[in-house]
Amino acid sequence: MPHKILIIDDDTMVSTSLELLLKRAGYGVKSVSRPAEALPAIAEQRPSLVLLDMNFTIDTSGKDGMALLKRILGKHPNLPVIQMTGWATVQLAVEGMKAGARDFIAKPWDNRELLNAVAIQVDKFPVWHDFLGADAGAGKVSDSNTPFAGIIGESAALTSVLEQAKRVAPTHASVLITGESGTGKELVAEAIHLASQRAGKPFVAVNLGGVPKGLFESELFGHKAGAFTDARTDRQGRFELAEGGTLFLDEIGDLDLAAQVKLLRVLQERQYERLGESKARKTDVRILSATSRDLQSMVAAGTFREDLLYRINLIHLHLPPLRERPDDILPLAEHFLAGAKKRYERPQLELGREAKSWLRRQAFPGNIRQLQNLVERTAILAPATVVQVEDIDKGQSMASDKAFAPGGMTLEEMEIKMIKAALGRHGGEIAATARELGLTRAALYRRIEKHGIG
Numbered sequence: 001m002p003h004k005i006l007i008i009d010d011d012t013m014v015s016t017s018l019e020l021l022l023k024r025a026g027y028g029v030k031s032v033s034r035p036a037e038a039l040p041a042i043a044e045q046r047p048s049l050v051l052l053d054m055n056f057t058i059d060t061s062g063k064d065g066m067a068l069l070k071r072i073l074g075k076h077p078n079l080p081v082i083q084m085t086g087w088a089t090v091q092l093a094v095e096g097m098k099a100g101a102r103d104f105i106a107k108p109w110d111n112r113e114l115l116n117a118v119a120i121q122v123d124k125f126p127v128w129h130d131f132l133g134a135d136a137g138a139g140k141v142s143d144s145n146t147p148f149a150g151i152i153g154e155s156a157a158l159t160s161v162l163e164q165a166k167r168v169a170p171t172h173a174s175v176l177i178t179g180e181s182g183t184g185k186e187l188v189a190e191a192i193h194l195a196s197q198r199a200g201k202p203f204v205a206v207n208l209g210g211v212p213k214g215l216f217e218s219e220l221f222g223h224k225a226g227a228f229t230d231a232r233t234d235r236q237g238r239f240e241l242a243e244g245g246t247l248f249l250d251e252i253g254d255l256d257l258a259a260q261v262k263l264l265r266v267l268q269e270r271q272y273e274r275l276g277e278s279k280a281r282k283t284d285v286r287i288l289s290a291t292s293r294d295l296q297s298m299v300a301a302g303t304f305r306e307d308l309l310y311r312i313n314l315i316h317l318h319l320p321p322l323r324e325r326p327d328d329i330l331p332l333a334e335h336f337l338a339g340a341k342k343r344y345e346r347p348q349l350e351l352g353r354e355a356k357s358w359l360r361r362q363a364f365p366g367n368i369r370q371l372q373n374l375v376e377r378t379a380i381l382a383p384a385t386v387v388q389v390e391d392i393d394k395g396q397s398m399a400s401d402k403a404f405a406p407g408g409m410t411l412e413e414m415e416i417k418m419i420k421a422a423l424g425r426h427g428g429e430i431a432a433t434a435r436e437l438g439l440t441r442a443a444l445y446r447r448i449e450k451h452g453i454g
């Protein structure tokens, strides 16, 4: 019997696409659109998990969602509820977590993150490997079937990093993976896990840049019911969920010093306590970490602990940006195109000669993620079977603006850049920055949280 998931969301666009995603991942899915239908639907369908929209259209404060969350947990204290917050306010998410929600996802969501969050709750194991693997199987990657086969690239720079990764995979060594955003750090971490003896155990990823300060301990070590106001049920932390497997600490450079101390203690002592519990729990997890920051200079500046860096950095792998390995551009583009051809039922599609040489010349500041998006959009929009440079142009204009050159930034990257620059000009002063950008302060805060601008 597949796990059943109940979606409570008044936006049919949202619930339809969530249904599709979750059904493809093998879950049974039902959705309701009004708060009043929620409890009867739970009673009738007995779902394993609820995905709850905290912001119903009429009330964007999240009050309705919070009230409903409390009603659901009042009746079914052990039912895992994941909150979805469209106007992602951290306060709302924190409040919901304290009330007993197991996790929160900000809209628009990242499919993989959502499936991972769901899998952790219902299966205690991230099943999305299989699901995404099947999907990505559209692209012929390699004859071999090793976990590293899905990592495409022919450049000497990538090949040598992958050689090191393969050598270190079967060991227990902690590995720090550095590189710009979109260079494949998480992909390499997953491959290391799958090539290790821990492959049959969970791979649990946590984005430390996205964990609100007050929730760090609860998130990593879990909490006991009653540990703080409204902590109604016990909650497992990521260490516990990853037991026997691998814990991937993404964006580790974003941790503040207080959290660094707490993490270091656990890594040294190999034990931790849940919040509100005095019993020490032993932990057996392998730590893989990633960051786009320069931790050495953070150590020199006193913002990252040297002893923690030693712990996580037994082996250091650096993934160079795509512009430093142009030999990888075409194999990657062909790989993504192969997947897109299947997905969009355009088997004849191919890259023209000019388009290929144009692609090779691009800088791709967003690295492989950007190339992937570009190929995907192009595959949808190209009018003929042979993709020309102009077709790629059109794909790009879908995501940003016609005024911008193909291969330039995505809207999101541009937004981050603008916010950072404006904050810099105003010495981090929110009111002045918001005024300059034509945003309310609340809207600016939301964007800062969303993008994890520190």
Ligand SMILES: Nc1ncnc2c1ncn2[C@@H]1O[C@H](COP(=O)(O)OP(=O)(O)OP(=O)(O)O)[C@@H](O)[C@H]1O
Pocket (backbone or CB within 6 Å): 150, 151, 152, 153, 179, 180, 181, 182, 183, 184, 185, 186, 187, 188, 290, 292, 332, 368, 369, 372
């Ligand atoms: N060599 C590669 N072959 C195939 N796909 C790749 C490769 N490198 C990256 N990708 C794909 O590019 C996207 C971005 O990769 P990933 O999330 O691993 O990057 P990241 O460095 O962890 O990014 P961020 O720092 O922003 O989290 C993913 O969809 C990943 O599957």
